[in-house]
Amino acid sequence: MKPWTVLWLVMSCAAGGAAGVESVEVPAFFPAVTQFSPVPSGSGWKGEEGPVSEEILRATIDNILEHGFTGLELPTHRPPEEEAVLLEYARSKRMIISYHAGALEGFGRTEPPNPCVYTSEYAEAVRARVSAALESLKAVPNLYNVFTYQDEPFHWGPQSFGFGEAARVEFQKRYGYELPVDLNAISGNPQQWLDVINFQSAQFPDGWHQVYGILKETNPAFKVTMTHDSHNTFGGGCTSHSELAIDDVFYWGGDFADLFVFDIYPYMMFDFRFGRPSQLPMPRISQTHYAFAQMRALTRAFKKDLGFWVGTYNPAWFGAFLCPELAAMHWSEREMSMTAVAQGANYLLTGYKIPVNAGHWESLGAGLRLLQKTGGRLLNMPKVQARACMLFPRTQYIQLQREYFNVGLSFELFLRAFGELDILHEDQVVDETLEGYELLVLFDLDLLPAAVMARIAGFVRNGGTVIADCVPRLNEAKEPAAVLEEVFGVSGMNANRIARYGHWVPYKTQPPAWANRPQNTPDETVFTVDKVNAAVLDVALDLQLVSPRPCTVTTAELLAQSADGVPVVLRGRAGKGQVFLLGFSLQDTYFQAYEDNNDAARAQLVGLLRAITESAGVQPHVRSSNPDIEVSVRANDREAILFVINHETVASDVTVELRELPFEIKSVLNFEDGRPVSFIGEEERIRLDLSVPLGEVRLLHLLPG
The missing domain is CATH 3.40.50.880 (Class I glutamine amidotransferase (GATase) domain)
Incomplete structure (x- = not known):
């Protein structure tokens, strides 16, 4: 494991506004986290019943590290004595820790906030939950991020709308009239309908803002993390689980978390497109790209980190969908993890657990080892804004x-x-x-x-x-x-x-x-x-x-x-x-x-x-000649990394064009072997001719000299 670098940042106290200087460690590797779970190949725990020895626990962590992971999720759901061994060994290996603290906001999809977020009692209740939840984190080393909110929040129809006294007072203050309580009665009044839906949707972030402030008062060091849904908050809630069109991630905003993670699983199950296209989900990657673009708009606008849950071949989440055909697609986790990073993700977490299939595990490991060859560069190298x-x-x-x-x-x-x-x-x-x-x-x-x-x-x-x-x-x-x-x-x-x-x-x-x-x-x-x-x-x-x-x-x-x-x-x-x-x-x-x-x-x-x-007369920064092969570039003013990913074609040849990056490209290196890659310079662009087989990835380092 590479050592961490230390950046000195000025941290602002969310509640009091007081500023202090605090050291925050930023990893010199790419944050990729998994759960302690059986490994299907190599040394380590294979899922046997009963206690697991210290030797096997450490061997499992070594196996996880050898497959390109750099972090461990807590709780491990192992006995306390085993978790203590795992935590100490992870600390010695400089692994980061991701922790799940539960839903500290105290509300969810099916019920309105109680107490209402517009009452003083709400903040008091949150403070008590935060104090209890974070007490156990004081001894956790290398704590990187904490999931502190409900998983995949959205309003599950009007049942989660708040119409109490405090909500009515707040609505009157914002809109100048009394909060309507009968949605059917205002369905023919466009302005009132818009006001009410927007107000009800906003009650969630109005609560999260308070949670975030209290979290930062308590412990400003870790990244407060929220997981977003795969479709209900991206335009896919209406007639689906949300029943109505209510929420979207950008409307909610981003100033109540430091890291936003989301999930979508086009290989492991289905991706919630509607009607006949859900039976013929082609192109397979379309909804992933569409949702990622919305998450990128959110995190770019609010200057937050973006993360992704990588679906794994494991029955913990996908038992009803595993089959021989999917088992044969051993590259799927590697493809999705690389796609996520190509689209701007700075954090990966397996969803859920290590693949139970050795082919999937080894393929994912090969992809993450390649990703780790970039070191920590990508964390300071955003996806280039498109034209x-x-x-x-x-x-x-x-x-x-x-x-x-x-x-x-x-x-x-x-x-x-x-x-x-x-x-x-x-x-x-x-x-x-x-x-x-x-x-x-x-x-x-x-x-x-x-x-x-x-x-x-x-x-x-x-x-x-x-x-x-x-x-x-x-x-x-x-x-x-x-x-x-x-x-x-x-x-x-x-x-x-x-x-x-x-x-x-x-x-x-x-x-x-x-x-x-x-x-x-x-x-x-x-x-x-x-x-x-x-x-x-x-x-x-x-x-x-x-x-x-x-x-x-x-x-x-x-x-x-x-x-x-x-x-x-x-x-x-x-x-x-x-x-x-x-x-x-x-x-x-x-x-x-x-x-x-x-x-x-x-x-x-x-x-x-x-x-x-x-x-x-509009030209992109990057373009692929083969529509089924994705190309994406992340860059700063000193270097860039080009991702080339074959999603679903046996036609492996592709010509990649690059133009107008923050610097003139003079050198291209293959991260896989460190060797130069030939390219042709044409006026204000360069062209690379590559071969990328189905499910494979090329990671290229673009340099000014």
């Missing part, structure tokens, strides 16, 4: 009560075409600069706040580019708003798409079944189609369009129309900028190409989006 962003429309999610999760397919398609893509929450659209992004994409949007629409229009007039497959035409009050219709030069387009419900649960130990699927759902096999056969920006299109979106063209330039005369691709200009509009649902059309196993259609969609971005 393009996709808007997350919280207000539409609340007002229209429609899932906004399957749109991850559109996110993935644009990511593959352009090379990089971030999420920009509508709350971040505070001016016309859009936080420095050059290109904005709008997918499946009918509604945006009027102020957000005006700022997007200003972004275009000032030279920005917008690509959309619909034009928002309603404001936050669900009233007509023509601001963006005027920019796009069209009118009357809506965001119709196939209505999809329920999650297909692919059990292996029992028959697969639908979950969260209402009765009498619409027939997804009945949908509107059209056809386009045309050349757009030198890209030949011969496509079936699913869910076409007719509109009336006013000032836009028609680049292609369908067989039925519907505008398919339009271009408009406003001020110094330009806009491009697709006249069909991108997510429905893209998914149908997978349903039909139509490689050519998918390639045409990628080609069309790439041609549009090139026509707009």
Whole structure:
């Protein structure tokens, strides 16, 4: 284990505001934590019943270290005498410790806070819980982070809403009228509906802020950690476990934790996409990328660390889904851990326990050992902000009560075409600069706040580019708003798409079944189609369009129309900028190409989006020639690390283009063996030709000299 480095930081006391200088150890390795559990290969505990000897306990820790892990989770759920041995040996090996303290906020998914977070009694109750929970941590060495909140918080429908006296007083103070208690009675009043949902959602972070302050008063050294859900807080709660569209991670904010960890398991179970796409989850990695982008928006905006629970081949969580086919996919943990770090994670934790399959364990170990060759560099090397962003429309999610999760397919398609893509929450659209992004994409949007629409229009007039497959035409009050219709030069387009419900649960130990699927759902096999056969920006299109979106063209330039005369691709200009509009649902059309196993259609969609971005003059920092091979770059002003990950293709060849990093690239080294990697310099970019087999990863070190 490499030694820790020490940074001197000024720590601010959350409650009193007093500042003091305190030493905080920052590891010179990548934080990767696991639970003490049986190892399927090598030396150590194999899961035998009864007491475990000190020799076997230490051998198990050595095995864990040899597989690239650098931390241990507490409690270990072993007898006290065994845990003491494990803790002392982990200390001697300089392992970090992650601890689970329980839900110190005192509320959860199914009941409102009691006492209410707006009472003095609430802080008193939290202080007592914090004192009791942290008492046992005083003797824990190398304590890195503590999970202090409910696991994966979200409101499980209105049952967790607070309508008590203190809540009513607080609502009156914020909104100037009495808190409505009957949701059905205000469903036809857009402003009251929005106010009430936002207020109820905000009660969670209003409590967490108090917990965080008390935690920092008590012990400011460890990272306060929260785990976020896989879908309910990313636009996937409506008609799922949340029942209603209520919460999203960015709306909650980030100033009540130091480290935000989340989970999604596209290999080990299912990833909560809706309807037929949950039965055919392709591309497999789409929802992971979409959710990661939302978490990255949160942690980047609030300057917090991002972490990830890596699903493992272990029955502790996934017993109902393990099967020979999954056992054969030994690379899955390695692929997901590397994907997480490529997407910005600075902390990994197995979910849950060490893989029970030796092939999975050895493959994960190979990946983590490769990751540890980067030392602690990545902790000071953020994922490079993309040139393009996709808007997350919280207000539409609340007002229209429609899932906004399957749109991850559109996110993935644009990511593959352009090379990089971030999420920009509508709350971040505070001016016309859009936080420095050059290109904005709008997918499946009918509604945006009027102020957000005006700022997007200003972004275009000032030279920005917008690509959309619909034009928002309603404001936050669900009233007509023509601001963006005027920019796009069209009118009357809506965001119709196939209505999809329920999650297909692919059990292996029992028959697969639908979950969260209402009765009498619409027939997804009945949908509107059209056809386009045309050349757009030198890209030949011969496509079936699913869910076409007719509109009336006013000032836009028609680049292609369908067989039925519907505008398919339009271009408009406003001020110094330009806009491009697709006249069909991108997510429905893209998914149908997978349903039909139509490689050519998918390639045409990628080609069309790439041609549009090139026509707009916007270039990514990094791009892969092979859409099924992910490339991502993390960098500072001295060095960068390039991740190349083959998710799901047997076509292993890929050309990677890099441009405009914070420094000029003069040298490329392979972290695997330390050898130079040849590349070609072309004007302001470099090009690398690589071969990355299915499930494999390449980790390259980019240097200025």
